[in-house]
Amino acid sequence: xxxxxxxxxxxxxxxxxxxxxxxxxxxxxxxxxxxxxxxxxxxxxxxxxxxxxxxxxxxxxxxxxxxxxxxxxxxxxxxxxxxxxxxxxxxxxxxxxxxxxxxxxxxxxxxxxxxxxxxxxxxxxxxxxxxxxxxxxxxxxxxxxxxxxxxxxxxxxxxxxxxxxxxxxxxxxxxxxxxxxxxxxxxxxxxxxxxxxxxxxxxxxxxxxxxxxxxxxxxxxxxxxxxxxxxxxxxxxxxxxxxxxxxxxxxxxxxxxxxxxxxxxxxxxxxxxxxxxxxxxxxxxxxxxxxxxxxxxxxxxxxxxxxxxxxxxxxxxxxxxxxxxxxxxxxxxxxxxxxxxxxxxxxxxxxxxxxxxxxxxxxxxxxxxxxxxxxxxxxxxxxxxxxxxxxxxxxxxxxxxxxxxxxxxxxxxxxxxxxxxxxxxxxxxxxxxxx
Amino acid sequence: xxxxxxxxxxxxxxxxxxxxxxxxxxxxxxxxxxxxxxxxxxxxxxxxxxxxxxxxxxxxxxxxxxxxxxxxxxxxxxxxxxxxxxxxxxxxxxxxxxxxxxxxxxxxxxxxxxxxxxxxxxxxxxxxxxxxxxxxxxxxxxxxxxxxxxxxxxxxxxxxxxxxxxxxxxxxxxxxxxxxxxxxxxxxxxxxxxxxxxxxxxxxxxxxxxxxxxxxxxxxxxxxxxxxxxxxxxxxxxxxxxxxxxxxxxxxxxxxxxxxxxxxxxxxxxxxxxxxxxxxxxxxxxxxxxxxxxxxxxxxxxxxxxxxxxxxxxxxxxxxxxxxxxxxxxxxxxxxxxxxxxxxxxxxxxxxxxxxxxxxxxxxxxxxxxxxxxxxxxxxxxxxxxxxxxxxxxxxxxxxxxxxxxxxxxxxxxxxxxxxxxxxxxxxxxxxxxx
Numbered sequence: 001x002x003x004x005x006x007x008x009x010x011x012x013x014x015x016x017x018x019x020x021x022x023x024x025x026x027x028x029x030x031x032x033x034x035x036x037x038x039x040x041x042x043x044x045x046x047x048x049x050x051x052x053x054x055x056x057x058x059x060x061x062x063x064x065x066x067x068x069x070x071x072x073x074x075x076x077x078x079x080x081x082x083x084x085x086x087x088x089x090x091x092x093x094x095x096x097x098x099x100x101x102x103x104x105x106x107x108x109x110x111x112x113x114x115x116x117x118x119x120x121x122x123x124x125x126x127x128x129x130x131x132x133x134x135x136x137x138x139x140x141x142x143x144x145x146x147x148x149x150x151x152x153x154x155x156x157x158x159x160x161x162x163x164x165x166x167x168x169x170x171x172x173x174x175x176x177x178x179x180x181x182x183x184x185x186x187x188x189x190x191x192x193x194x195x196x197x198x199x200x201x202x203x204x205x206x207x208x209x210x211x212x213x214x215x216x217x218x219x220x221x222x223x224x225x226x227x228x229x230x231x232x233x234x235x236x237x238x239x240x241x242x243x244x245x246x247x248x249x250x251x252x253x254x255x256x257x258x259x260x261x262x263x264x265x266x267x268x269x270x271x272x273x274x275x276x277x278x279x280x281x282x283x284x285x286x287x288x289x290x291x292x293x294x295x296x297x298x299x300x301x302x303x304x305x306x307x308x309x310x311x312x313x314x315x316x317x318x319x320x321x322x323x324x325x326x327x328x329x330x331x332x333x334x335x336x337x338x339x340x341x342x343x344x345x346x347x348x349x350x351x352x353x354x355x356x357x358x359x360x361x362x363x364x365x366x367x368x369x370x371x372x373x374x375x376x377x378x379x380x381x382x383x384x385x386x387x388x389x390x391x392x393x394x395x396x397x398x399x400x401x402x403x404x405x406x407x408x409x410x411x412x413x414x415x416x417x418x419x420x421x422x423x424x425x426x427x428x429x430x431x432x433x434x435x
Numbered sequence: 436x437x438x439x440x441x442x443x444x445x446x447x448x449x450x451x452x453x454x455x456x457x458x459x460x461x462x463x464x465x466x467x468x469x470x471x472x473x474x475x476x477x478x479x480x481x482x483x484x485x486x487x488x489x490x491x492x493x494x495x496x497x498x499x500x501x502x503x504x505x506x507x508x509x510x511x512x513x514x515x516x517x518x519x520x521x522x523x524x525x526x527x528x529x530x531x532x533x534x535x536x537x538x539x540x541x542x543x544x545x546x547x548x549x550x551x552x553x554x555x556x557x558x559x560x561x562x563x564x565x566x567x568x569x570x571x572x573x574x575x576x577x578x579x580x581x582x583x584x585x586x587x588x589x590x591x592x593x594x595x596x597x598x599x600x601x602x603x604x605x606x607x608x609x610x611x612x613x614x615x616x617x618x619x620x621x622x623x624x625x626x627x628x629x630x631x632x633x634x635x636x637x638x639x640x641x642x643x644x645x646x647x648x649x650x651x652x653x654x655x656x657x658x659x660x661x662x663x664x665x666x667x668x669x670x671x672x673x674x675x676x677x678x679x680x681x682x683x684x685x686x687x688x689x690x691x692x693x694x695x696x697x698x699x700x701x702x703x704x705x706x707x708x709x710x711x712x713x714x715x716x717x718x719x720x721x722x723x724x725x726x727x728x729x730x731x732x733x734x735x736x737x738x739x740x741x742x743x744x745x746x747x748x749x750x751x752x753x754x755x756x757x758x759x760x761x762x763x764x765x766x767x768x769x770x771x772x773x774x775x776x777x778x779x780x781x782x783x784x785x786x787x788x789x790x791x792x793x794x795x796x797x798x799x800x801x802x803x804x805x806x807x808x809x810x811x812x813x814x815x816x817x818x819x820x821x822x823x824x825x826x827x828x829x830x831x832x833x834x835x836x837x838x839x840x841x842x843x844x845x846x847x848x849x850x851x852x853x854x855x856x857x858x859x860x861x862x863x864x865x866x867x868x869x870x
Contacts (some may be wrong), residue, residue, distance in 0.1 A: 025762050032764035036666025040679060043738075046731045047686055053701045054693070237582035245579060258586050264785070264855040265848065266792020269593060269820055272844045276596030298589050305586070323830065331572045340570070359690025362794035365827055388692040388795075395696045395799060397809045410693050417688060432590065 054407050061408025064196035064209070065159040066148040067122060067185055069101040071130065075142045084138055094127035094134075098149065106181060106189075117178060121185075123150040125210045148192065152399035154180065155210040159191065162400060173400070199232040199408060203374045204390065208401030211394070213409050215376045219289055219369075219384030220358060222377060226293020227300060227357050232350050234297075235304030236339075239346070242305075243312040244334045261303035270299040271366030279367060286368040287383040295363050300353040307349020311342040344431035353423040355417050387413045463543050467550055471508040476556045478504035478561060482537060486563045495568040503567040506574055507557035511549040515542075525565055597848060600841035607835040608636045613842060615639065619805035619816075620834045621825060638846075640805040644722070644815030648797060649790040651726025651811055652733055656790075657783055659730075660737025667738070668745045669767055687735040694779035695799030703800055710812065718802075720814040725800040729793055733786050740785065744778035744862070749869050777865040784858035788851040794819040818843050 012018065075082065077100075078092045103109070103117050109118050133147070134140055157163045158174050161368050170178050185191050192240040202212025238255075246252040274295030278284045284291050315338045323333035365369075377384035385393070385411060394406040475498075482500035519542050605613070616637015663683065667676055703724035710717030717723070748771050756766040772779070802814030803824055825840040 025765070029762045029764045033666070036662045036670060039662035040666055040683070043659050043663060043683055043686065043731075043734050044679070046734075047682070049701075050689070050693075050731075053697060057700075068860070117860060167487055171851070176814050219762055224707065234582045237579050238586065241579035241583045245576065246583075255583050258590050260590060260859065261852060261855060262586060264851060265593065266819070266851055268792065268794045268822055269597075269844055269848050272822070272826075273589070273593045273596055276600065276841075278590055281596075301586060301589070329568060329572060331575055355688070359688075359692070361690065361692040362798075362823070363822055364800075370827055373613060388690050391692050391696065392795070393797070395692075395699065406696060413690065414693070417690070418541060421688060 041283060054410050057404055058407025058409075058411045060160045060162075061199060061404040062196050062412075063160070063193050064103040064198065065151040065156040066189040066192050066194055067151050067155070068146050068148045068192065069098070069105065069122075070099050070144055071101050071147045071149075071293055072104075072144040073097065073130075073142060074100070076141050078134060078141055084141075086135075089134055089138065090131065091129070092134075095124070097130055098122050098126050106184075114177070117175070118181065120152050121155055121178065121181065123152050123207060123209045125205075126150055126206060148194070148197070150209055151191070153399060154178075155191075157400055158182070159193065160404070162404075172383060190296055194255050197199070199405075201212075203376050204372060204385070205374060206372075208397075208405055211402070213387065213390060213412060214386045216374060216385050216390035216409070217412075218376050219292075219373075220386040221382060222289035222380055223292040223296065223364075223386050224354055224358060226290055227296045228350070228354060230294065230297035231300045231304050231353065235301050235350070235353075236308050236346060238301075238305050239308030239312055240334055241340065243309055244338065245330065259302050259305050263306060266362075267299055267360055268362040268366065270295055271363030273298065274363060274367045278286070285381050285383070287371050287373070287385070288381045289377065289384050289386075290380040291367050292364050292369055292386065293380075295367060296357040296360060299360065299363060300357045303353035303356065304346075304350050307352070308342070308346040311345025311349065312338060314345065315341045341433070344427055344433075348424045348428045351420050351427070355420040355424075357415065358386075359388055359417060361392055362388050365392075387416075441547060462466065463546060467509070467512055467546065470547075470550050470554060471505045474508045475501035481558060482557045482563070483492065483586025485561065495566070499567050499571055500561055500565075500572050502509055502567075504554060504557045504561075506571065507553040508550050509553075511553050512546045515546055515549055519546075527604040530692050574659065577638075593848065597841050597845040600838050601845045604835060604838035604842045607838065613638055613839075617807055621821075621839055634836065636835065638818075638843065639805040641816060641818045641821055641843070642805060643710070643809070644801070644805070645791055645819075647722050647809060647811060647815055648726045648729060648801065648817055649787055651723060652730035652790045653783065653787060655727055656733035656786060657676055658739050659743050660734045663734070663773075664738040664741035664745055665767055669763060669771075674765040683735045686732060687733070687739075691732065691793065691795035692799070694728050694732050694796075695795040698724050698796055698800035702728050706812075715812065717812045718814050719814050720800060722801065722815045723811040725797050728800065729790055729796050731781060732793070732796065733790060736783060736789060737786050740782035741775075741779055744775050744782060746864070747778070747869060748774050756767055774869075775865075777861050777868075779864065781858040781862035784854050784861070788854035788858070791854075792819065792847060792851050794823060798823050818847050822847075 058371065074097065077096050078094070079085075079088060081088065099115075099119055102122065103115075106118060109115060129149065130147070151159070154163070154173050155178075158165075163174055165172075165179065174182075182191065198210065199212045200217075201214050202210055203215035205211040220343060238259075242255065246255075250332075274291060275416045278294055279286060284294075319337050319341065320333050323337045324330070328336065364386060369385050370393065371383060371385070372393070373383050373385050375382075390410050391406055391413065394402045394409065479497040479501035482495075482497045606716040613636050616635060617639050618635040618637045619640050621634045621636060667680065671679070699720075703719040703721065706721055706724050707717045752770055752774055753766055756770045756870060761769070797817045797820050801820055802816050803820060804814065805821075806813060806815050808815060822840045822843050825836055825843075
């Protein structure tokens with residue numbers, strides 16, 4: 001008896017050993033819980049670092065440095081014959097106006113090399129802005145007007161603080177001489193920053209200060225239109241067939257297994273498929289949105305089918321039975337009753353599939369959408385590039401100024417993706433019905 | 436086979452041929468559509484009229500009669516149009532005047548006649564007893580099946596196009612060299628003076644590089660993903676879950692090109708600087724940087740799959756464990772995770788297949804030179820990087836260099852397919868155990 005009591009005191013709930021053990025187990029519990037929380041926090045921190053690094057590099061892409069110069073629209077340069085002929089005005093040497101203005105501002109700069117350096121303060125695209133001004137208002141000829149001209153990319157980088165003035169001259173892209181000129185301009189309040197609207201309206205360019213994402217945005221738009229027009233109807237039709245009409249047989253099984261496997265095929269393999277079938281076999285134009293769209297459509301098809309099937313399956317059988325009971329045919333029940341009720345779910349899946357397609361790069365590299373294309377595409381068969389590929393191309397460019405362009409383009413792309421996904425969420429929240 | 440090839444030319448005829456074809460094509464389509472629209476209107480009207488005269492009850496709805504007419508007016512010209520496209524691409528007719536005549540005059544007239552005949556006879560046949568619904572639904576059914584078959588055709592297209600080029604490749608490079616060779620340098624194939632030798636195509640370094648990066652990615656993604664899934668399912672409050680889960684899903688929605696940029700510019704440089712400060716030599720294109728960022732991308736993939744799997748473990752197992760006095764963490768570690776292990780293995784396999792096929796991160800952040808090493812601080816290359824490297828910007832498709840890309844892609848396709856099939860089988864078997 002006493003033995004038993006002693007044993008209980010040694011091992012029972014009140015025993016020191018048990019209490020110690022319990023405390024240890026509780027500590028282990030807290031540790032484990034903390035580990036889980038830490039894992040989530042780590043993942044979120046990584047996400048935060050990613051977004052922060054993009055935004056901190058990219059926000060300055062939306063700002064542009066300009067240098068205001070007093071431009072004299074000398075008639076002798078623009079229109080030597082004095083007849084205001086449109087073709088002559090278009091072909092005139094506007095770059096000389098910029099150079100003259102700079103020379104006037106810094107009269108003591110002599111020598112070809114120094115002059116070239118001086119001229120490089122202003123973007124070599126500035127002349128087209130002047131041309132546009134003159135074409136819009138020929139009365140400018142002969143007048144002297146202060147004009148804010150886009151600065152060269154090195155000046156832009158310096159103004160934004162990406163080039164360190166304290167570095168030794170040899171390690172710095174902007175030399176002391178240029179710094180001196182810029183300080184003069186700065187002191188007179190001629191250097192300003194403003195919103196970079198060209199980033200949204202220009203096509204690609206080799207000059208960072210001129211490069212914009214308009215071409216890529218339009219290319220993405222055309223590509224997505226093709227993708228949507230092909231993958232949405234085919235995806236919905238496949239889903240309806242599999243859920244409503246397919247009898248259980250070998251063909252149905254094959255289609256189902258196929259779709260599940262296609263969903264997991266690496267995207268680059270779809271690119272090779274596009275290359276082999278659409279380019280080498282069907283001879284569609286290279287680099288065109290139509291080919292990109294077709295390739296991406298094949299890639300997004302499984303996503304849309306899987307989402308659409310889930311949405312159709314969620315519609316209760318009673319709806320179908322009621323329709324059939326009132327004399328509708330199978331197809332009328334499917335197309336008039338089940339499809340409309342499952343549409344919110346299908347559309348949500350489609351938008352998510354399309355947002356994947358919008359961010360996809362690898363298959364498009366395979367079908368030649370990586371070419372340098374400065375023009376904004378005007379149709380489905382024009383050579384084009386898309387936003388992710390533009391990001392890839394800019395990320396490869398050596399100029400420092402393209403880093404901010406890349407990050408800026410990424411911000412715009414992420415913005416589009418957020419809008420699409422938010423739209424999908426709203427659609428689901430607003431129209432989804434729980435049965 | 437050639438016939439099918441010509442069929443594929445149809446779109447290229449529409450998009451690329453000289454203006455002439457396009458000019459005559461679109462008005463023709465518009466006329467045909469107008470004709471069938473008129474047929475629709477007339478057919479439905481006639482159906483209503485006849486039913487008013489007779490005492491019969493109109494079984495199909497009037498608009499179905501209209502659709503019936505539309506089908507009969509559009510199917511014959513579409514068939515003719517396909518034949519036309521096939522004939523157009525035959526090399527025989529290229530420039531003879533007679534064929535041009537047929538192209539520009541005879542064919543459009545034939546199309547219009549076929550449409551007219553379809554319209555006439557279908558309208559003639561309209562009477563209330565005609566079972567038009569059957570015709571329409573039969574056609575819809577065929578369309579649904581055709582749409583479903585596209586997914587099979589996609590897989591078939593992938594397999595055939597890869598296989599075809601791969602067989603050609605193995606005609607130039609022996610299979611043993613490809614699978615067991617240790618040296619990969621396809622670029623030497625460009626030099627014409629190397630007769631008989633066309634570079635080295637030993638793919639072992641590519642596979643080891645892929646495995647190394649995948650392994651690093653898994654080391655990041657599996658613990659983080661699994662632990663966050665455990666925390667989400669077992670500990671987190673509903674509110675925490677509602678906020679954090681979508682945030683984690685953002686990681687999955689970010690385009691891979693963004694991860695690539697992040698890996699190349701931020702993480703790679705960070706690891707290099709970290710190595711410098713520790714006195715270790717880390718290249719900025721290290722496998723470590725690419726692997727860590729890829730792991731980051733895969734975290735939500737692992738966590739959402741494990742989430743489902745942990746949720747599927749029956750509550751009775753948890754209750755039994757709690758009833759015996761186990762703490763939550765003990766239950767998770769000793770009951771839930773062992774029970775969910777097969778499912779988690781399946782999830783990890785799916786994640787591995789995702790990592791192997793990932794392209795953009797490695798293209799931007801890993802090296803291009805094949806390097807047989809297991810050191811994560813050095814640059815390695817992967818299968819996907821080489822596919823991109825071999826195909827981007829290259830136009831000729833008979834050199835061993837471009838064909839090698841297809842062989843690599845075939846291997847990639849087969850490996851990911853096998854991983855997926857195994858993973859899905861494991862997951863399914865596991866689900867059945869508890870259902």
